[in-house]
Amino acid sequence: MTGNSLYGPLDPAPDAGWTDAPPRMGFFTDTSVCIGCKACEVACKEWNLVPDDGFDLLGTSYDNTGGLSANSWRHVAFIEQRGAPHGDVLGAAAGPQFLGMPGRDLPGRDPDAPRTDFRWLMMSNVCKHCTHAGCLDVCPTGSLFRTEFGTVVVQEDICNGCGYCIPACPYGVIDQRGDDGRAWKCTLCYDRIGDGLSPACATACPTQSIQYGELSQLRERAADRVAHLHGQGVGEARLYGHDPSDGVGGDGAFFLLLDEPEVYGLPPDPIVPTRDLPAMWRRAGLAGLAMAAAVVVSFLGGRP
Amino acid sequence: MGVRTWIEGWPVYRQLTGTDPLGRGAAAQSARSKGLSARTGTVDSMARSVCPYCAVGCGQRIFVTDGKVVQIEGDPDSPISRGRLCPKGSASKSLVTSDRRQTRVRYRRPFGTGWEDLDLDTAMDMIADRVLQARDATWEDRDSGGRPLNRTLGIASLGGATLDNEENYLIKKLFTALGAIQIENQARI
Amino acid sequence: MSRGSPRGGRGRGRGGDRPMVPPAEFRSYYGRPIVRPPVWHHDIAAYLFTGGLAAGSALLAAGGDATGRPALRRAGRVTALGALVASTYFLINDLGRPARFHHMLRVAKPTSPMSMGTWILSAFGAAAGVSAVAEAAPLLPGPLRRLLPPLGTAGQYGAAVLAPALATYTAVLLADTATPSWHAAYPELPLIFGGSALASGAGVGLIAAPPSEAGPARRMAVLGAAFELYGAHRVETTKGILSEPYTRGRAGRWLRAGRALTVLGVAGAVLGRRSRVVSALSGASLLAASLATRFGVFDGGVASAADPKYTVIPQRERLARRAEDGQPVRDPRAT
Amino acid sequence: MAEAHPVGFQYVVEAKNRGARVIHVDPRFTRTSALAHTYVPMRAGADIAFLGGVINYILANEKDFREYVVAYTNASMIVGEDFQDTEDLDGLFSGFDPDLRVYDQSTWQYAGQGDVGQPEGAAHADRETASGLEQESHGPPVPADVPRDPTLQHPRCVYQILRRHYARYTPEVVERVCGVPRDQFLEVCAAWTANSGRERTTALVYSVGWTQHSVGVQYIRAGAIIQLLLGNMGRPGGGVMALRGHASIQGSTDIPTLFNLLPGYLPMPHHRQHETFRQWVDAIRHPEQQGFWANAEAYAVSLLKAYWGDAARPENDWGYGWLPRLTGDHGTYQQVLDMIDGRIKGYFLLGQNPAVGSAHGKAQRLGMANLDWLVVRDLFEIESATFWKDGPEVATGEIVPERCRTEVFLMPAASHAEKEGTFTQTQRLLQWREKALDPPGDCRSELWFFHHLGRLVRERLAGSTRPRDQGILNLTWPDEEPSGEDVLREINGFDVVTGEPVPNFTALKADGSTACGCWIYSGVFQDGVNQAARRKPGSEQDWVAREWGWAWPSDRRTLYNRASADPEGRPWSERKKYVWWDPDAGEWTGYDVPDFEKNKPPGYRPPDGATGVEAISGDDAFIMQGDGKGWLYAPSGLIDGPLPAHYEPAESTVRNPLYGRQANPTHKVYDRADSPINPRSAVYPYVFTTSRLTEHHTAGGMSRQLAYLSELQPEMFVEVSPELATERGLEHRGWAHIVTTRAAIEARVMVTDRLRPLRVDGRVVHQIWLPYHWGGQGLVTGDSANDLIGIALDPNVLIQESKAGTCDIRPGRRPTGGDLLAYVEQYRRRAENNDG
Structure with a gap:
């Protein structure tokens, strides 16, 4: 346990008591080569025996999964987009984003004006395996735990379905399975990586959009990839979740994106809730003292 | 299990005595988690196969335990697919193990309104009889000019693109010898 | 750019496609939530109330006992146990796997308010249980009749010591989430919950005690209500866009009702002190107010998680502030 | 490609990361478009206009790889005087017969060959029997020895004919016909041509939707013309690649379950054209033709020996008389209409679902509802097995279960995991599958089903003396169920005396001493080893990975790879070296098995009067073509013209802007x-x-x-x-x-x-x-x-x-x-x- 146990850069496995921890393992998901084939979703389910997620046509481009859930541990997002991406920090003037529900008022409807600026972004989302994992921190049973690989795993034999992890995740990843009651999410194939195999999704991914490996190496590779793409004129390429000094201490599963995170359904500046836990306990303590004082005053004070 | 083992197995005890005072890692690991391993490592056999969907020909490894397919994944040795599979190839285990698969012969009699059961051998006999009946009923020895035809147009077949070369070979060989020429497959479509 | 309702329902008319005027421009993935709303049912909101009630009642009992007000003691002890039993029921009922309730005691995690709360609740439960059972001592056979009262007293004070923790840890429990409006409210939530607990405990006293013993309960009601109202006001007005969910929809209605009932209860408690009936009604009003406040806070959080704007806009503003301040976009901050 | 062949697309992504430019042309923006540098939307059915525009751009700007074009294509060949182009006849080539709507192809021939024209009715019969498919492994017959003009200036040389034919396919016309803006079109042309030549090659990839047009073959021809003009054929990183859609659809074409073919693209005999064995063999090999097809008699006899074993003897023409004969179109659509008309009694469906998968679904289902019996072999209860109870026609009242007489056998099939055998994937690579487990319940492989069906039929006919039954009774058909490898050995071919596998098709004999089930697969059991089962890890091999599986013919991974070297046998460039002549060793060498005679030097020129393999010149890179050249212009073999011309689809919303002819006149x-x-x-x-x-x-x-x-x-x-x-x-x-x-x-x-x-x-x-x-x-x-x-x-x-x-x-x-x-x-x- 070090000074950064709740926030800040940290190697999480040793901090969680793994004395001879192997290198931290993770995912680098490069959306610039994602073809949206969803092999990751299927391979994950076949390996982890995850139930199907219902047969609903969502009308959100080719995404009929909707998002990560207890029954979808990989989720491929599809964004049909006209207009160049905007880099504005606030996104206030962000370019028009096609939401799959065309209004009648979108510009450029003239067939004589060719649409050259159309983009179809695809991105395979997954649990971030945060350095500071809100879900893990708040789990009251120790079902969620930090593995020796630095990943965050729900132990299905322990979880009692309290549901606390679910709102504690700043990415909205972990979820309760309705008919089962327990919380489920990506395990980064804890059983496979323990045997030296790659996780099922990364094994299947046809274009190596999903890369598995030692996190330190992945971060280097990702930095090179961004530089390469910038050199090819893809200026909008940027990394997300790679930075150990971000609000969750860096993600164990990070991404190369081609637009702002929220376009993909990711929070632009996630912070682990537990960062503020000491302050919260202090506030609770003060409030408790105030209560005690109020009781004392009430019983010992004069008659009103 | 003695009380002592029980106490020592209690994560709170491990929190207090071990390297993980916050109970977020080593102390919280369950015995089941500790014992996890990939099920592909403990199989009875592994067959090297090829994906049955499209024609890219991705290599597959099929893992079998107790007579059941427990995993199908890409064969990393294949220079074609390099271990990767698309969603369909990745779903191959579901394809093979699906409980929706038809595993018994089903028979619909003429003018019937539902399926009936039929023994496999009986079905084979009935099909052989029908092939010969159709062949005899429609046999053509010669054309109007006296040239040999030596065939039947009473039997047709469609399929083969999903089958093995060896199977297609036998199909074509048998049908040709029977004089059946209307043998087609997806390559025409 | 959000365009109002993200997904048209079946058979929706043309009007449904018309974008609502968004309060602020932001982008999202088809309007889907980013953080996940809690899956908890209103069991948990009810637990927030019963937990507070147990704490307030335990304090009432201790105060009453210490100052020689047996009615307050008795009512406090019994209510504390009753509320505790209810709390336990609500907690277990909301579990996906109720049979594994005991897994809560597998670890003791300071990073988990629920883990801490479970231990607090367990200890409190034991203490409050003993003290409530001790109330039945006169009905019991010899040795127990002699042994129980001192144990009950010890339990009573033990419970009272734990009570503030029991009342306020639930505030931390909600705040220690990514649910935007809960987390943003973390400085005030403990005060609201503590105040609400006091008010509900006072409500019990007002209902159960004769006017002669009810003085402290009235004062507790006033002070508790003050904490609660002050805290709620802060939450509803100082959190920028994240105050919004507390003022709208179901959460807004709960909180407004809670405020009205609180004011009513306090007014009744103060002005109707001579009437047992008015006092009891005031007590009931305070209990209802406490319940409404907890439901309001609960629903406000849920609403903030369901709309991505409450995640995106504050985070974007935070990033913009950092950029303006010339800080690195990420500021590493040790605890 | 990303959409339907995602794993294949990994190579496009890899190439892109290495700097390749990716252009995607499609009516709709797909997953492929999403990763392409340039997406070009175009009107469905206008591809030849687009490709013709590219050809015009190449020729008008002289962007062709001239040395390659002169050496390896038929650009210099001179076409007969009577040939008339679509330019002259408003969308028709010379020789059109308006009654039968086919061409007499005589006038399309090279100069001096006019008398080699077709017998009357031949073109019609060719269309009815889809003879174009035979050319999957080889070109149609033309005689060797054609007049040429290597300067490409002769007005009737192929190069000049091409120029004139495509001159009207200007960027403006492309824009008008395809809806592709001129600038975008020119961008594609510039990129394609700039990336082709000595140092660079461009690959053209199509998915087989290209074949599903009334001018489908000409689509692919147009693509091939471009790739030949730019020197992209037979070279690494080049080619025209068909991405096929079923695990062994290539295999089921090579070893065909197709009405008009026998294994190895030998034609099914036609009652008039191939009445006798000699007519049949000569039609395949064309006695005076050059190239490996000259040995066709060996392939044909070996097939008949494989079928009929000892009963195939010289005196009975190797059993040729037992082969059934075509009289016309017996294709799947003709069959369906015949079913509706009650002419077909029984129908087998083998892992195919025409009720959903074939065009004009209603006809498919009504046809099936009018059979005596139907056998459906599948993994699941598919629509083609249930049309009688819940098909769309039941809802409309067109099929009433109580009045539908079709007897249906739904026979559960074994999955790919439950049987051993080979698939041939889209690049002609055979890969052996090991059996993982037994099929459940009544599920059986096709191998099992057809073996036992044959056995049962033979038992019932045993002792018959009817001539019609002799073919089936004399068939080599073991009593015991054969293994997949047993069948693969027969496909490979063997010495009938020793039973030893033949090493490859050049060892096949026309004297009955060898049997071979599919000559182009000969070699798959070379040395008695199942070569298709080779699985040396790709990571332990070079990029060609020759020790994985087995490719036909003779394990050549890239066809016509002789073209990867210049006429003198030197690599066109160091960057693109693949197969070359090693003068010291006196042999062709390189990364791949040379698709050429190993020891024939580049400078070899055939003696006068040579035929067959001997007639292949040292620079005839396209060895299976009758003249050894890549065909820009097809003097024979195509029903609908020697050059691709834009016709509108049979169903179109616009008038053909290019010619008076609206649709393919011969479709x-x-x-x-x-x-x-x-x-x-x-x-x-x-x-x-x-x-x-x-x-x-x-x-x-x-x-x-x-x-x-x-x-x-x-x-x-x-x-x-x-x-x-x-x-x-x-x-x-x-x-x-x-x-x-x-x-x-x-x-x-x-x-x-x-x-x-x-x-x-x-x-x-x-x-x-x-x-x-x-x-x-x-x-x-x-x-x-x-x-x-x-x-x-x-x-x-x-x-x-x-x-x-x-x-x-x-x-x-x-x-x-x-x-x-x-x-x-x-x-x-x-x-x-x-x-x-």
Whole structure:
């Protein structure tokens, strides 16, 4: 346990008591080569025996999964987009984003004006395996735990379905399975990586959009990839979740994106809730003292 | 299990005595988690196969335990697919193990309104009889000019693109010898 | 750019496609939530109330006992146990796997308010249980009749010591989430919950005690209500866009009702002190107010998680502030 | 490619990362477009106009790889004086017979060969028997020894004919016909040509939707012409690659379950053309022809020996008399119409689902409902097995179960995991599959089924003396069920005396001493080893990975790789070296097995009068072509012309802007009321095209039954542009129905910018896209897109035009029951009266 146990850069496995921890393992998901084939979703389910997620046509481009859930541990997002991406920090003037529900008022409807600026972004989302994992921190049973690989795993034999992890995740990843009651999410194939195999999704991914490996190496590779793409004129390429000094201490599963995170359904500046836990306990303590004082005053004070 | 083992197995005890005072890692690991391993490592056999969907020909490894397919994944040795599979190839285990698969012969009699059961051998006999009946009923020895035809147009077949070369070979060989020429497959479509 | 309702329902008319005027421009993935709303049912909101009630009642009992007000003691002890039993029921009922309730005691995690709360609740439960059972001592056979009262007293004070923790840890429990409006409210939530607990405990006293013993309960009601109202006001007005969910929809209605009932209860408690009936009604009003406040806070959080704007806009503003301040976009901050 | 062959697409991604430029041309923006540098939307069915434009650009700007073109193509060959082009005849080539709607190809021949013309009626018979398919392994016959002009200046040389033919395919015309803006088109031309030559090659990839047009073969020809002109054939990183869609569809063409072929692209005998064994063999080998086809008699005799063993003897022409004869078109669409007419008694469906997967679904189902018996062998209860109880025609009352006489046997099949055998993938690579476990219950492989069916039939006929039964009784057919390897040995071929496997097809003999089930697969059991089962890890091999599986012919991974070296046998460039002549060793060498005689030097020139292999010159890189050259111009072998010309699809919304001829003058339709084609009419104002989704497979039998795939694309939908949605009042996620003269189907609406209206010939053309995976059985069900499609066939191969049709689209669900028939009929009447 070090000074950064709740926030800040940290190697999480040793901090969680793994004395001879192997290198931290993770995912680098490069959306610039994602073809949206969803092999990751299927391979994950076949390996982890995850139930199907219902047969609903969502009308959100080719995404009929909707998002990560207890029954979808990989989720491929599809964004049909006209207009160049905007880099504005606030996104206030962000370019028009096609939401799959065309209004009648979108510009450029003239067939004589060719649409050259159309983009179809695809991105395979997954649990971030945060350095500071809100879900893990708040789990009251120790079902969620930090593995020796630095990943965050729900132990299905322990979880009692309290549901606390679910709102504690700043990415909205972990979820309760309705008919089962327990919380489920990506395990980064804890059983496979323990045997030296790659996780099922990364094994299947046809274009190596999903890369598995030692996190330190992945971060280097990702930095090179961004530089390469910038050199090819893809200026909008940027990394997300790679930075150990971000609000969750860096993600164990990070991404190369081609637009702002929220376009993909990711929070632009996630912070682990537990960062503020000491302050919260202090506030609770003060409030408790105030209560005690109020009781004392009430019983010992004069008659009103 | 003695009380002592029980106490020592209690994560709170491990929190207090071990390297993980916050109970977020080593102390919280369950015995089941500790014992996890990939099920592909403990199989009875592994067959090297090829994906049955499209024609890219991705290599597959099929893992079998107790007579059941427990995993199908890409064969990393294949220079074609390099271990990767698309969603369909990745779903191959579901394809093979699906409980929706038809595993018994089903028979619909003429003018019937539902399926009936039929023994496999009986079905084979009935099909052989029908092939010969159709062949005899429609046999053509010669054309109007006296040239040999030596065939039947009473039997047709469609399929083969999903089958093995060896199977297609036998199909074509048998049908040709029977004089059946209307043998087609997806390559025409 | 959000365009109002993200997904048209079946058979929706043309009007449904018309974008609502968004309060602020932001982008999202088809309007889907980013953080996940809690899956908890209103069991948990009810637990927030019963937990507070147990704490307030335990304090009432201790105060009453210490100052020689047996009615307050008795009512406090019994209510504390009753509320505790209810709390336990609500907690277990909301579990996906109720049979594994005991897994809560597998670890003791300071990073988990629920883990801490479970231990607090367990200890409190034991203490409050003993003290409530001790109330039945006169009905019991010899040795127990002699042994129980001192144990009950010890339990009573033990419970009272734990009570503030029991009342306020639930505030931390909600705040220690990514649910935007809960987390943003973390400085005030403990005060609201503590105040609400006091008010509900006072409500019990007002209902159960004769006017002669009810003085402290009235004062507790006033002070508790003050904490609660002050805290709620802060939450509803100082959190920028994240105050919004507390003022709208179901959460807004709960909180407004809670405020009205609180004011009513306090007014009744103060002005109707001579009437047992008015006092009891005031007590009931305070209990209802406490319940409404907890439901309001609960629903406000849920609403903030369901709309991505409450995640995106504050985070974007935070990033913009950092950029303006010339800080690195990420500021590493040790605890 | 990313859409339907995602794992193959990894190489495109890798190439892109290494700096390759990716251009995607498609009517609709797909997953492939998403990763391409340039996406070019175009009108479905206008591909030849686009490709012709590229050819024109190459020739007009002299961007061709001249040294390659002169050496390895027939650019310099001089065509006979009587040839007339579409330029002269407003969209027809010379030799057209308006009654039969076929060409007499005599005038298309090279100069001095005019007398080699066809016998009367031959072209018609060729179309009926889809003879174009025979050329999958080799070119059609032409005599060697053709006059040439290596300067390419002779007005009748192929190069100049090409120039004139494509001169009208200007960028402006491309824009007018395809809806592709001129600038974008020129960008593609510039990129393609700049990336071709000595140092660089460009690959052309198509998915077999290209074949599903009434001019499908000419689409591919047009692509091949470009690749030949730019020197991209037979070289690494080049080529024309067909991405086929079924695990062994290549194998089922090589060892065909096709009516007009025998294994190895030998033709099924035609009653008139191939009455005798000698006629048959000579038709294949053309006695005076050069190249490996000259040995066709050895291949043919070896096949008959494989079929009939000892009973195949010289005195009975190796059993040739037992082979059944074609009289015309016996293709799958003809069969279906014959079923409707009651001419076919029994039908086998072997892992195929025509009720959903074939064009004109209603005809498919009505045909099946009029059989005596139907055997369906499949993994699941597919639509083709249940048409009698819940097909769309049951809903409309056209099929009444109590009155439908078809007896149906649904025979459960073994999956790929439950049997051993080889698949041939899209690059002609055979890969052996090991058996993982036994099939469950009554599930059996086709090997089992057909072995036992043959055994049962032979038992019943035992002792028969009827001539018709001798073929089946004399068939080599073991009593015991053979293993997959047993059959593969027979396919490979063996010495009939010793039983030893032959090393490759050059060892096959015409004297009956060898038997071989498929000559082009000969070598797959070389040295008695199952070469298809080779699995040396790719990581332990070079990039050609020759020790993985086995490719036909003779394990050559890239066809015509002699062209990767210059005429003198030196690599065109160090960067692109692949196969070259090693003068010291006196042999061809390189990364691949040379697709050439190993020891024939580049400078070899055949002696006068040489035929067969001896006649192949040292620079005849295209060894299976009759003249050893890559054909820019096809003097024979194609039903619909020696050069690709743009014709409109059989169903089109526009007049052909290029010629007076609207559609391919030779394409095949069945002129009958139950096989109608949409007239060009305002009633059917929109273009539609169909294709696959990544998440599903063909007719859905292997995907809609699986939860993990069904959930990813759970409903039949139709993609329309926002403009069309506005025009027709279509709501995103709402219902719409699509109508042709054959059917109306319904689908959920996906309004998307991935489809866009095009401006074609001065007016706006809206295109609609449909996936074709849905049917009535499975976890997710929906209407079948193939119900919309008509039967208009390419004349060369009899493949239907299912990638371009016309339709109407309307909001809301389609009518049901009898109302549906009336609704479609009312459209038909309006179209006939042309009151759109």
